[in-house]
Amino acid sequence: MIMRDNYIYDAVDNFGQLSGIRNEISIVRNKGDYQLTIGRVDYMVALWKEIRVSSKGIVLQKVKELEKRIDLPIIIISNYIALEVADEFKQNGINYLDGSGNSFIRNAELLVFISGQKTLNPILTNQARAFRESGIRLIFILLCNPDIIQLPNWRLSVLSGISVGSVSNVLTELESLNFVLKVRGGRRLKNLKLLLDRWIISYFDVLRPRLALKRMDFEFAGDYISWQNLPTQNSKGRVLWGGETAAALKTKNLSPKYFTLYTDQNWQEFARDLRLIPNESGNLEILEIFWKDSDAGIIPGLVPVLLIYADLVGSGVERNIQIANEILANDLQYIK
Numbered sequence: 001m002i003m004r005d006n007y008i009y010d011a012v013d014n015f016g017q018l019s020g021i022r023n024e025i026s027i028v029r030n031k032g033d034y035q036l037t038i039g040r041v042d043y044m045v046a047l048w049k050e051i052r053v054s055s056k057g058i059v060l061q062k063v064k065e066l067e068k069r070i071d072l073p074i075i076i077i078s079n080y081i082a083l084e085v086a087d088e089f090k091q092n093g094i095n096y097l098d099g100s101g102n103s104f105i106r107n108a109e110l111l112v113f114i115s116g117q118k119t120l121n122p123i124l125t126n127q128a129r130a131f132r133e134s135g136i137r138l139i140f141i142l143l144c145n146p147d148i149i150q151l152p153n154w155r156l157s158v159l160s161g162i163s164v165g166s167v168s169n170v171l172t173e174l175e176s177l178n179f180v181l182k183v184r185g186g187r188r189l190k191n192l193k194l195l196l197d198r199w200i201i202s203y204f205d206v207l208r209p210r211l212a213l214k215r216m217d218f219e220f221a222g223d224y225i226s227w228q229n230l231p232t233q234n235s236k237g238r239v240l241w242g243g244e245t246a247a248a249l250k251t252k253n254l255s256p257k258y259f260t261l262y263t264d265q266n267w268q269e270f271a272r273d274l275r276l277i278p279n280e281s282g283n284l285e286i287l288e289i290f291w292k293d294s295d296a297g298i299i300p301g302l303v304p305v306l307l308i309y310a311d312l313v314g315s316g317v318e319r320n321i322q323i324a325n326e327i328l329a330n331d332l333q334y335i336k
Contacts, residue, residue, distance in 0.1 A: 011099045024039045046063050048078045063094070064325075075095040081102070101114055102116070136202050137161060137290060150187065192334070211290060216271065216278055218259075238264050240262045243285075246260070250327070260287065
């Protein structure tokens with residue numbers, strides 16, 4: 001989420017000293033929003049406590065939303081920006097400034113690029129138990145179908161694959177974080193969009209790396225074009241398209257560059273049928289399925305819509321984020 005804190009002043013002060021234009025910089029706060037002025041150019045500030053690879057897509061999504069509402073150039077200011085993310089921001093012309101003064105700022109009158117300043121250690125804001133592996137599994141099924149939060153804890157345990165004690169602990173923590181509200185006769189989820197954002201960051205940080213089974217390539221170049229005709233369905237288990245491939249099949253508005261399969265099979269059992277060959281830098285990833293058959297929102301042959309959305313946003317690729325926003329508007333309207 002976009003957060004507001006005093007670190008913005010340290011970042012701006014360090015930038016002023018390193019750039020040599022301290023006297024041309026000012027920052028004001030108006031109704032909770034910050035506006036940074038450099039020379040004669042005003043910027044609307046998008047604040048984010050820390051930006052890691054896992055949160056890059058969420059940040060870019062928020063920036064795009066801000067650009068639609070604000071008639072000013074945007075600058076991202078963060079206490080910590082991972083070097084890989086900062087490089088991508090620069091390559092894509094996105095203005096940024098971190099707590100140490102590392103920055104990329106470009107306008108018609110000015111170009112500043114500062115790098116090499118020792119970055120502050122990330123704060124790791126998602127370390128609550130609710131956003132560790134057990135919580136990630138439970139929150140996923142709740143976000144897929146918020147109404148099931150009314151079920152008893154033992155039933156949520158069965159559906160999520162975590163212990164009853166873990167269900168109780170996660171729900172208690174979600175309540176303390178203002179994501180669960182106790183109501184007469186039960187409980188309900190609240191602040192779903194914020195919860196989804198935090199879930200995506202945790203999914204990419206914690207759970208998704210553990211689900212990785214194999215990276216592959218298609219043996220024949222033609223399969224990169226006709227991949228949708230490959231026989232993914234068999235009687236041995238589930239093999240489901242995710243990420244860009246699932247979005248392409250669902251929206252008919254995306255040509256995938258990277259291919260994602262989720263499975264509960266041994267990947268070797270279907271790799272031959274799909275004409276896949278191992279390649280550690282290949283464009284096709286195989287991940288382990290972590291949810292039950294009974295989860296809501298499943299389209300035959302595809303992962304749940306919520307996971308399609310998450311994989312697209314988590315990729316941090318602008319075209320994927322655009323498609324993700326379409327899916328959010330058309331298929332996940334209850335996420336608010």
